[in-house]
Amino acid sequence: MKVACVGGGPAGLYLSILLKRQDPSHRITVYERDPEGSTYGWGVTYWRGLLDRLHAHDPESARAVEDASVSWSEGVAHVRDLTTRHRGDQGFGIGRHRLLEILAARARSLGVGLEYDHAVTAGNVPHADLLVAADGIHSPLRTRDAGHFGTATATGxxxxxxxxxxxxxxxxxxxxxxxxxxxxxxxxxxxxxxxxxxxxxxxxxxxxxxxxxxxxxxxxxxxxxxxxxxxxxxxxxxxxxxxxxxxxxxxxxxxxxFRTLTNRTWHHGNVVLLGDAAHTTHYSIGAGTTLALEDSIALAGALRAHPALPQALAAYGSERRSALLPAQSAARHSAQWYENLPRYIHLPPDRMFALLGQRHSPLLPYVPPQLYYRLDRAAGRLDALRRLKGWLGPRIARTAQTRTLAGRR
Structure with a gap:
């Protein structure tokens, strides 16, 4: 199969690695509009779960990524002149430039063609059996057929x-x-x-x-x-x-x-969306790179499981849209937490920091912060109360959404 991957970010490079490992006969070219090494950005974050998945799918690149990363296991919040510190899950950070170096070197070693300083527009689309739009939120390939994809954006x-x-x-x-x-x-x-x-x-x-x-x-x-x-x-x-x-x-x-981007469908003909071309999630949950790499894993898996391209692309889109729902919900509530910061900022710093950690909860916006804090503390000790909290949250959120929609009619 001839594959043209438009966009040399983490998603496109990692997909090329996985497809070459699955079948070395695939002819894969990654097209990147910028010169090699000119990437923008600073560091990206990820968590242990992603690293475990990378080790499962390509141990060589996973080892290189882990060796180039730094990690932490605490969070600290400074509010005015007060400070509070909490233990948490282990997190990892790696420079975006270094991550791309690692993935590009691994792709080259497997025989992937890398074409830098090569912009692909709607007027010069390369010929291929599969066209992967991994070219970001402003993707020309997606924009060309935005009506079909059902592209929508919401600005924070x-x-x-x-x-x-x-x-x-x-x-x-x-x-x-x-x-x-x-x-x-x-x-x-x-x-x-x-x-x-x-x-x-x-x-x-x-x-x-x-x-x-x-x-x-x-x-x-x-x-x-x-x-x-x-x-x-x-x-x-x-x-x-x-x-x-x-x-x-x-x-x-x-x-x-911040612009949250969604698409109703992720493929059209032989074009499939990947990473930020398909979806964006608010930066405050630190999941953008993780979700993009998970897209690559899912697409490679679908292409392996379904020999017919239309079925493979449909299965990939269905799987990933479903898998993204929790992350998209968490991102939406996280962004709203910061937009409503005055509601929480005058709590004692340790309580404010605890609710910062709970900002993904759909229940939090509808419960007085002090009460939510006490409920959350109690729920940590009482299984029944924790289950009640988990049951109430989605129902309150759906009720509020229904009322909002009714008010717009």
Whole structure:
């Protein structure tokens, strides 16, 4: 089978590895619009479960990824001048650039063709038995037939900014700072022995009130996203280390509003969607790379199990859309938790941090925070109460959604 994979990110590269391992006779080419080594971004996160799956499907690349990663097992939250620290599951961070190096080298070693600096548009689609659209949220292949795929996007309210820093955090770190224009906060995690990722987020009123929306002005934050101001606001957690703009040639940092993308179907003819071309989930759950790699595992498995391409692509789409439902729900509630931060921020830091860990719950928005905290603590000791909490959450969420839809009619 001749396979053209458009997009040289983790999903496309890992799919090419899996397909070559399944059948070395496959003729696979990965097309990436950017030059090799010019990837943007800082570090990505993942958890032990993904690493176990990588070891099961390609031990060689999994060992290389694990060796290049750093890990942590604690979370720490700074609220004003108070700090709380909790133990948690083991998390991992790896530089996006390093992850792509590992996957590209493994793909090449298996005989995959890698074509960098080769943009594929709707007008120059390569000929292949299978066309894999792994070219991100703005995928030209998907956009060409957006009506068929049923593509839809929803834009979040808050503004966010991806940055790097030479401060190496020893835990997954949250910092919440109160300003005269509202709260601004960051999440930080290490991805190498020398650097960490920092994601800054705030409500629109804070973003404009602090002047972070102004660009290109001599006295404003400019295209650097207001790094000097952010360094000042987060100086205690950064230990005075600098923030670094986008990891790219121009070094700029751009504020964004997160776009959640969904598709009604994931294939059309011989074109199939993979990773961010198929779906996006809010960055606050740290699952984007994991879900993309799991897409690759599922697609390779479907192609192995179903010799006929239409059946394979249909099985893949059905499996992954179903598997994504919990992550999409968690991402939606996580984003809403941050959008409603004033509801939780005035709790004692240990309680606020506990509810931060519960932000994926569909029940939390409908229960007073102090009461939810007490229920959650009790549920940890009483099986019956925990089951009741799990039963109530989805029902309350469905009722609220029904009322919202009825109000729109």
């Amino acid at each position: 309210r808050n503004r966010y900014l991806w940055l790097g820093t030479t401060k190496v955090f020893d835990a997954f770190t949250f910092a919440f700072v109160e300003t005269g224009h509202g709260w601004i906060w960051c999440y930080g995690y290490p991805y190498s022995p020398e650097r960490s990722t920092v994601v800054v987020e705030c409500a629109p009123a804070t973003w404009t009130g602090l002047g972070l929306d102004r660009r290109g002005e001599d006295d404003g934050p400019g295209e650097d996203g207001g790094l000097a101001l952010l360094e000042k606001l987060f100086a205690p957690v950064l230990d005075g280390r600098p923030l670094i703009g986008r990891s790219s040639d121009d070094g700029s940092a751009r504020w964004l509003a």
